[in-house]
Amino acid sequence: MTDNKDALYAAFKAKDARFDGRFFVGVSSTGIYCRPVCRAKQPKPENCTFYATAAAAEQAGYRPCLLCRPELAPGTSVTDATANLVYRAARMLEESSGSGQSLEEIAGRLGCTDRHLRRVFTAEYHVSPVQYLQTCRLLLAKNLLTDTDLPVLEVAMAAGFGSLRRFNGLFKKQYKLSPTALRKRAVEEKKHKDNVTLALSYRPPYLWDEMLHFLAGRAIAGVEVVKNGEYMRTVHLVNADGKPVYGWVRVGHDPKKYALSVTVSETLLPILPQVLARIRHLFDLYCDPGAVYETLQVMNGVRPGLCVLGARVPGCFNAFEMAVRTVLGQQITVKAASTLASRIVQTYGVPIQTAIEGLTHIFPLPEDLLSLGGAIEDHFGVLGVTAARSNTIYELVRAFVQGEIDFDLPAQPEEEMKKLMAIRGIGSWTAQYIAMRAMEWPDAFLETDAGVKKALQPYTSKELLKMAEAWRPWRSYATVNLWNTL
Template sequence: MHTDTESCVRAVQAKDARFDGVFFTAVLTTGIYCRPSCPVVPPKPRNMRFYPSAAACQQAGYRACKRCRPDTTPGSPQWNHRADLVARAMRLVADGIVDREGVTGLATRLGYSARQVERQLLAELGAGPLALARAQRAQTARILIETTELPMAEIAFAAGFASIRTFNDTVREVYALAPGELRTRATATRATATRATATRAARTPGRTEAGTPGVLSLRLPFRAPLNPSNLFGHLAATAVPGVEEWRDGAYRRTLRLPHGPGVVALTPAPDHIGCRLALTDQRDLTVAISRCRRLLDLDADPVAVDEQLRTDELLAPLVDKAPGRRVPRTVDEPEFAVRAVLGQQVSTAAARTHAARLVRAHGEPVDDPEGGLTHLFPSPEALAALDPESLALPRSRRTTLTTLVRQLADSTLKLGPDSDWDEARARLTALPGFGPWTVEVIAMRALGDPDAFLPTDLGIRRAAQGLGLPSTPAAFTARAAAWRPWRAYAVQYLWATDDHPINHLPA
């Protein structure tokens, strides 16, 4: 997109928010970069330069606009519907792999050399993995500076910087303000907002909860429209007791993070998702935000998805009735694979019961002073050690589950943001008890493939029959070819024709 100068100029002049995160506008005369929807008067086209990432702008010497805060935009939707090297690398960078394992670790996970990864990222994004990780560290640092009272030294290391000097230099370079000045500015903004109207106050970037040390309240942006009914309805209706719950209008769950457990509460709002995080270690902020965004599919491009689905005259009324449906995903891919097996050929309630038994027996206890969460979902390593005879499942299902968790535990099967979708499907299909439905539901919700399709699902078949779509899986799949590459979103619209709790926000 950023190479199409004419289209980029039109988007900037129209202040089109649909392109926020897709490309960034750098201004030669001011030395700043902005999101396309920046509210300031657009510069003259001859002074605009366009880049594919915030990291590329920073690497070219531009600093972030203080008005539109381009570093806080939703991520590029490209990484959602691709499974090539660059897309997988970007998902891993967002998950904090470079900070934890370095460029070598990133390359190893992708199965390429560090030089190959560097070359591919530079070619498409104008920045290598170190620059991309640096931009992400800068954003994390800004969040912590503006929303907490942590000392700057603690923020530096929590954001992933190797030294306080590097932290100071990066913040000054990216934001044209020293860390202390950034905090003073944010404090003044909050004080002004507190005295202003509630609408003005809602624009503040977030804060530490008063009297609740270590709890952060943030806003997660998204591209409009977003329909929360099936998104939060699905998560609430399938919530595993002890790991997930719906409480006070928020979906809450425990998180397994690199430096310790966390708890998140996610609340739908008209223009953002409220995100309240309690972390054991502040260094996990970046990865926690990344996983929450992935869970709620917040980097999707609903306009592109819905436009494609509207071309089908049978789907168009469903899209027009409730546009902006997202695919509910997961914060833990192995966890979801286990739950998919537990949900084979049983009701939602039965699947929750089976999962709750595993949690009580093998999950890791956590503290949740504000709710009823008690455990992390069991890791594959913990489940690999269980006695199959202790499982209240049919013998064939026990074999399916135990084979799955053993392969997850020894890394024979890898499910994560770096997964190759086709390879993961092939490995899942080779496991005993894994039919097309189980493989595709894991591809849709764990791997994040936007084109995953469930033609044999009972709810989908009922919806298809009601709409006059073909009834046999082969004919239905052929008919759905026109929906590609967004068939997973078509599944959400089809599911929503049924009056099931997964399609409604809890009361």
């Protein structure tokens, strides 16, 4: 993309938000690099160099612009159905920036050697994985320094730096500015509370109301709350030492800034990169709506209004939680499934204190459910779950605990769907739905889904499947568009 300099300069000049995060502009006359939406004085074309990533711009010697703030740019969008190795590696580096996970470990999870990963990563992004990771940490730290009043030491630790000395040295080296000097430049006064609020950008448009409506209908009482235009939930993750960390998050929408406002409890600071990565996944912030609409606008030839620019695929924050709720929802209403999930949470969930009314529990851990004595149907039956579904959930729990299935980013959705369908009680609909929401699979299509069939009456499932061939590789987005019409 960065080869077509005339087109990129035209997008930069137009301040077109659809290009935000897809490239960065190094300005030789100032020594800084900007997002394509930067409102600073327009530089001359001959002073502009274009880079695919912020890391590449920094390795070329440019400092981030203090006006447009490159750390707020949306992430790189996946442009093919299978998500290539480098894309997945970059996402994993972003999520693990505070965990201390080594490149060898990441390469192992991706099924390749660290030498091969370094080679292909450098060829694609023009920076090494270590340099990319360094930029992820620096940009997160810059975001925290600008938007919060956290002590510099806490900023350094939250961003994944092992020591304050290393953080200060690297920050000054890259940005020619100390962390404290940057903070002094922040115009707004920040009042430190027991939480931290950051902005996560997206490429507009974003159908926020439709996303919130979907999540509200499937919210699990005690774990999730949707009200006043915001989504809130409890959080349980583990830190780099394997110790549990508990807290809560609140996500709102700031349409003027093309961003989501994410507030996290202070207890989650040690695992902030993990939390932000899961928020991006849940709200599909890596999506390029223009690329999706370019393919799916043919849906409007079937019936006007079937496809709307800006629809997102709801992801998930906790893959196990979402998978269990999906099994509970087989052949019953969405509301009934939420009721059953809430009963399980109240009975077997972990109680937690939060500052938000209605957030009272953590979803049961797989290990806790597996350790229940006796037959699983005896435990779940009194809650209203059928014996067949109870046994399916037990097998799903066992597969999670034993590592037989993997919904994390390195997962190959088509392979994991086969494993899911090998579990008695899980068919194509359930496997596709889980892949769509837990594994970011953009090409799932639920031709037997009641909502899909209702939106496209009177077509049969076989006819729908044939029709949807023209919607590849974005059939998950087609499915969501169809649900949105109901």
